[in-house]
Structures are given as structure tokens and as C-alpha cells.
Amino acid sequence: MLASTQMPVQKIAAELDFNQVNYFSRVFRAHTGVSPSEYRRQFSSRDGRPAGVSLPTHHHPLLRA
Numbered sequence: 001m002l003a004s005t006q007m008p009v010q011k012i013a014a015e016l017d018f019n020q021v022n023y024f025s026r027v028f029r030a031h032t033g034v035s036p037s038e039y040r041r042q043f044s045s046r047d048g049r050p051a052g053v054s055l056p057t058h059h060h061p062l063l064r065a
Contacts, residue, residue, distance in 0.1 A: 002040040
């Protein structure tokens with residue numbers, strides 16, 4: 001969702017059942033090495049698809065969406 005939409009990080013966190021965006025950001029950074037905003041900047045392409053690296057979702061079930 002970060003790479004393929006312009007949906008705010010707060011809304012993405014809520015869609016993934018994270019009650020607090022700060023907690024989502026900590027979990028995301030722990031598993032990817034970058035913040036959600038950094039990920040969006042680095043891996044969004046102009047056509048809306050992820051460019052290159054995919055998100056390793058196997059570590060946390062709530063990041064599999």
C-alpha cells in the first residue's frame with residue numbers, strides 16, 4: 001500500500017489493525033530497516049507499482065496486506 005497508493009501512513013496503519021501509527025512505524029522499521037515514509041519514497045515508481053525491492057512480510061502477520 002505504501003508503494004502503490006498515496007494513502008496516508010496513518011490510514012494504512014489503521015487498515016492493518018494498528019491502533020497507533022507510531023507502533024506501526026516502529027514495527028515496520030524493525031522489519032524493513034526504513035520508516036514507512038522512507039519506504040514510500042524509495043520504492044514507489046511513477047506507475048504506482050513497487051520499484052525493485054519487496055517488503056519482507058514473513059516476519060509480522062499484520063504486514064502481509
